[in-house]
Amino acid sequence: MTDELNRLIEHWVRPEIRALSAYHVQDASGLVKLDAMENPYTWPDELRDEWAQLIRDTDVNRYPDPAASKLSERLAQTMGVPAGMRLILGNGSDEIIQMIAMSLSGPGRCVLSVDPGFVMYRMIATFCGMHYVGVPLKSEDFSLDVAAIRQAMAEHLPAVVFLAYPNNPTGNLYDEQAMIEIIEAAPGLVVVDEAYAPFTDASFMARLGQYDNLVVMRTVSKMGLAGLRLGLLAGPAEWLDEFDKVRLPYNVNVLTQVSAEFALRHKDVFDEQTASIRAERERLLAAFAQLPGVTVFPSAANFILLRTPPGKADAWFAGLKQRGVLIKNLNGAHPLLADCLRPTVGTPEENTRMLAAFAEIAAL
Numbered sequence: 001m002t003d004e005l006n007r008l009i010e011h012w013v014r015p016e017i018r019a020l021s022a023y024h025v026q027d028a029s030g031l032v033k034l035d036a037m038e039n040p041y042t043w044p045d046e047l048r049d050e051w052a053q054l055i056r057d058t059d060v061n062r063y064p065d066p067a068a069s070k071l072s073e074r075l076a077q078t079m080g081v082p083a084g085m086r087l088i089l090g091n092g093s094d095e096i097i098q099m100i101a102m103s104l105s106g107p108g109r110c111v112l113s114v115d116p117g118f119v120m121y122r123m124i125a126t127f128c129g130m131h132y133v134g135v136p137l138k139s140e141d142f143s144l145d146v147a148a149i150r151q152a153m154a155e156h157l158p159a160v161v162f163l164a165y166p167n168n169p170t171g172n173l174y175d176e177q178a179m180i181e182i183i184e185a186a187p188g189l190v191v192v193d194e195a196y197a198p199f200t201d202a203s204f205m206a207r208l209g210q211y212d213n214l215v216v217m218r219t220v221s222k223m224g225l226a227g228l229r230l231g232l233l234a235g236p237a238e239w240l241d242e243f244d245k246v247r248l249p250y251n252v253n254v255l256t257q258v259s260a261e262f263a264l265r266h267k268d269v270f271d272e273q274t275a276s277i278r279a280e281r282e283r284l285l286a287a288f289a290q291l292p293g294v295t296v297f298p299s300a301a302n303f304i305l306l307r308t309p310p311g312k313a314d315a316w317f318a319g320l321k322q323r324g325v326l327i328k329n330l331n332g333a334h335p336l337l338a339d340c341l342r343p344t345v346g347t348p349e350e351n352t353r354m355l356a357a358f359a360e361i362a363a364l
């Protein structure tokens with residue numbers, strides 16, 4: 001029986017899927033949760049009450065608006081999508097990456113991005129039967145190696161290039177001119193992934209329409225609505241009309257549509273939270289720089305990449321956890337991330353607690 005079951009799995013499940021391990025989420029119960037780039041703030045009571053009323057009056061017996069028109073309009077306005085550009089929405093921006101890959105996949109086709117970068121580009125390429133080409137970032141400062149990317153694009157002719165701006169897990173913004181050079185040299189689509197837009201003033205949104213192959217992806221996850229699962233893609237209708245064909249009908253549920261539209265009507269609340277996260281980021285950057293032997297990398301996001309003294313990352317990660325603080329350990333994830341840790345910026349109280357734990361561990 002078991003042998004037969006194994007035979008069936010081995011015969012039918014694609015080898016590249018069998019070789020994967022499922023996306024792992026750390027257990028955070030009882031810990032200060034600073035591992036997943038979440039906004040640490042919840043909603044004020046009066047906003048919660050108003051929201052609860054809205055949900056109370058929402059009917060779930062009908063399918064949602066398939067085009068999510070009201071929410072799309074609100075998103076276009078709050079995210080500064082240029083006039084004439086189209087929007088499509090996804091169940092998180094992860095689903096949009098999948099829609100793009102499904103539309104562009106085919107024998108011999110590949111996805112290109114940079115490493116270390118956002119792991120979903122590689123994973124979704126694999127799901128969709130595409131090769132993934134990862135071009136290493138420069139080791140000193142995680143900047144784009146434009147010459148290497150140009151060479152890889154010429155060699156592999158990627159259907160799509162993904163660039164996270166700012167990048168995850170390194171936190172930096174790339175040089176704008178380098179980005180433009182890549183957009184101009186790319187043989188196919190370029191997706192600028194602006195998941196961390198709330199934490200920087202830099203953006204390619206206003207450039208939409210200037211290049212035939214440029215689209216911009218955003219999400220509401222990092223601004224404080226990670227639980228709703230909502231991402232968006234903005235760009236020329238010619239591309240987005242095609243991607244819309246592979247979108248599953250009703251992919252954005254009615255509770256998400258109503259809740260996100262409501263939240264964006266109160267964007268001032270989120271702007272205040274984001275401003276506090278940005279201020280705390282500066283405090284953390286300065287404090288981490290004081291730790292002996294630690295290298296801190298610049299961040300335009302809501303997390304910070306730092307390098308511990310050689311060989312210390314695993315012990316520091318475990319020591320933090322022992323002291324009740326959960327962050328992300330990136331040691332071993334990529335050669336360029338040796339000895340690297342990635343804490344998310346939390347509330348002032350959480351950050352103070354994290355810094356105290358770091359100070360204790362660094363003094364051991």
Ligand SMILES: *Cc1c(COP(=O)(O)O)cnc(C)c1O
Pocket residue numbers: 037091092093094095118164167168193195218219220221226229230231
């Ligand atoms: C978090 C993240 C996303 C995923 O966002 P969701 O909308 O929550 O799926 C996309 N891109 C980057 C670079 C991210 O860090």
